[in-house]
Amino acid sequence: MxxxxxxxxxxxxxxxxxxxxxxxxxxxxxxxxxxxxxxxxxxxxxxxxxxxxxxxxxxxxxxxxxxxxxxxxxxxxxxxxxxxxxxxxxxAADAAGRLAADIVAAGESYGTGDALAGHVVNMEFVSANPTGPLHLGHTRWAALGDAIARVLRAAGAEVASEYYINDAGSQMDTFANSVLARMHGRAVPEGGYPGQYVADIAEAIRAERPALAAAPEDEARAEVRDRAYALQMADIRSTLQDFGVHFDVWFSEASLHASGAIEKAVARLREQGHVYEDGGAVWLRTTTFGDDKDRVLIRADGQPTYFAADAAYYLDKKDRGFTEKIYLLGADHHGYIGRLKAIAAAAGDDPETNIEVLIGQLISINGAKLSKRAGNIIELRDLIDWLGADAVRYSLARTPADSPLTLDPEVLRSASNDNPVYYVQYAHARACSIERNAVTAGITTEAFDPAALTDPTETVLLAALADFPRVVAQAAQLREPHRIARYLESVAGLFHKWYDACRVTPRTDDEITPVHSSRLMLDRATATVLANGLGLLGVGAPERM
Missing domain, CATH: 3.30.1360.70 (Arginyl tRNA synthetase N-terminal domain)
Incomplete structure (x- = not known):
């Protein structure tokens, strides 16, 4: 039960x-x-x-x-x-034991529920500028954001994970000028983007379109900008794919400008009575809703601000039917909380229910080397190659986002119980090995008897497996996937204690009994929970290690 x-x-x-x-x-x-x-x-x-x-x-x-x-x-x-x-x-003993068969029958669906049924959520995270590779600063929210989205879906919510591409503004011109400089054999201009990756992009563009290198720079700039942007976004998408992170929507900031969405957003906010003009600029009175100061939407020169794009983007999410918008921002973005909530309130939403802003603290990795391509950052791709996607993702998922974190690569690369991801993955691999040995010995689950699972270690393990749906629901409601990681480590420990105390396969001369069939079912149930939990964290569940 x-x-x-x-x-x-x-x-x-x-x-x-x-x-x-x-x-x-x-x-x-x-x-x-x-x-x-x-x-x-x-x-x-x-x-x-x-x-x-x-x-x-x-x-x-x-x-x-x-x-x-x-x-x-x-x-x-x-x-x-x-x-x-x-x-x-x-x-009752058989009621507790019957759970093992229920878990196996449920398979991948065990742990899912309807605690958040009816919630329609947009989750925006990572959203790095398309002017360079993803790096350590983006890694935490890439792992946690994807895990939160998975957990929310498991709890019944309808979730769209979204990447906001910051492809408007002066940084794109700076990026294009940096690539052009490399194409012509010059150092990047002051304030430009250094790193070998810029030279690599320049070389790729030269190979695709040799005529651009010979054309006047003013004539080539627009196409170089577009091609550099496309190549860098392809690198970002590929890196995230290798990290196991999926986005349902890739939203272009430039589309807000091109479609007139910013002007329409300002007009809508003006209708709400929260827009005024002062000093030739157009302002949103965000102090009405607790912000520390009012915010400029349109500068005196007629140019929209980043804040205006933020407002238009929020309204676009609202118009797409997302009643809940979750923003996952970096450690240096605390100032955004008040202004984003003020946008929600000015748009007629409830800032306590329609918008949620989560801030992730910084992480560091002992001994990590700066990227050879980028020169001044630690690239996510290098971390994947060095430590493995599973080790990085699990380590980030098991710590609350609001806690600073330092990862020890020696631990993460070790095949020992000190390595949390190894400890949990090994438990799953061990469960799969137990099943293979049991099947080889001729054991099936046809004689499963739930009342046979009476050893104290079995009682405790079953109780822990029964708790998985509650843990998933709580992790979703609190946006805290670390609860699942810590739960999996507890289950792994209980599983190892159970296996040390209870034989699944009989000794050579012993007869196969319903106890062995029942224990095989419990083994399968444990493997199911471990695999499902790891899957919610975006981490693999290997069958052999």
């Missing part, structure tokens, strides 16, 4: 009691959690404490009535009332 099934049983009991004359208002969320002391049972609930007052009852009296009806339900062995009205629930 899973926590969700237990919640359903409690909900059914509430309905029965109401039919019998009580007036219990069922809460939006029925809490079912592990008791701090496992001697108190498998699960605990405070449902009576949540609902007794409005029902006009003492919590303990209501708890006794709920407990009496729960005891009669299949799969529940005992229900005790503790303290002021807590319910401590012990599952």
């Amino acid at each position: 899973t926590p969700e099934e237990l919640k359903s049983a409690i909900s059914a009991v509430i309905a029965e009691l109401n039919a019998a004359g009580l007036a219990i208002t069922e809460p939006d969320t029925i809490v079912v959690e592990r008791p701090k002391n496992r001697d108190h049972g498998d699960w605990a609930s405070n449902i009576a404490l949540q609902t007794a007052k409005r029902a006009g009852l003492k919590p303990r009296d209501l708890a006794e009535q709920i407990a009496e009806r729960l005891r009669a339900r299949s799969g529940i062995d005992a229900v005790d009332v503790a303290g002021p009205g807590f319910l401590n629930i012990t599952l």
Whole structure:
């Protein structure tokens, strides 16, 4: 019996009691959690404490009535009332064991749920300028952003992951001038983009279009800019693909300017009554909504600001039907929180529910070398080649985004229990090895008997596997995929203890019994949970190591 099934049983009991004359208002969320002391049972609930007052009852009296009806339900062995009205629930042995078969039957869908069903979310992350390769500063949100999107989908939300391409503004001209300089054998101009990658792009353009190198620079600049942009975006896309990061939408900032979306956004905000003019410029009165100062939308020279593009981009997301917009920004972007929320409020949205801004702290890697191509940064591609995508992604996913992080490459490259990703991946590989050996020995799950899983290590492991859907839902609601990583490490530890205590395959001369079949099912269930959890983090689940 899973926590969700237990919640359903409690909900059914509430309905029965109401039919019998009580007036219990069922809460939006029925809490079912592990008791701090496992001697108190498998699960605990405070449902009576949540609902007794409005029902006009003492919590303990209501708890006794709920407990009496729960005891009669299949799969529940005992229900005790503790303290002021807590319910401590012990599952029947076969009910706990049956979970293993349920997990195997569910397969890749185990852990998914509907906690966020009906939520329509746009998640924008990474969004690096297309003027250079992705580097260490982009790595954290590439890993965490993709993991959050996966977890939100697992919890039932409809999610579009989006990359905002900053392809408008002076940086694109600077990029084009840097490439042109390299094409003509000159150093990049002051303030330009250094690094071998600029020379490589120049050489690639020269090879594709030799005539550009001979043409006057003023005539060649526009095409060089377009080709350099395309080549750099191809590199960004390829790097993210190698890192296992997928984007549903690649949104061009330049399209906002070309389509007139910025002018339309200013007009819409003006209709809302929050735009004014001062000193020849057009302003948005963001201080009305808690920003530290009002923001310029259109400069006195008639040119839109980056803030105007931000406003138009927000309204575009709103028009595309995204009721929730999540922005994942770097450590130096705290100032953006107030202004983005002010845009939401000025657009008529609720800044507490329609927009969420997450800030990721800096990361560093001991001993990492600067990129030979870029010269002054640590490239993401180099990290993938050096440490592996799985090691980097898992290490970033297991730490809260708002905590500074230093990675130790010696640990991440080691095949030891000190390496968290190795520890979890090895547990999955070990489970697959156990299955191969069991099948070779002639064991199947046809004789599965859930009541046979009675060893204390089995009871604890089953309880942990049952908790996976709750962990996924909580990670999604809090935007904290590190909860899944830490959960997987706990499951891996419990799995290793179980395998040390319980044989899945019999000794050479021993007979195969339902115990062995049942343990094979538990092994498969554990492998399923480990693989599903790793998948939510964008990390592979190898069958051999």
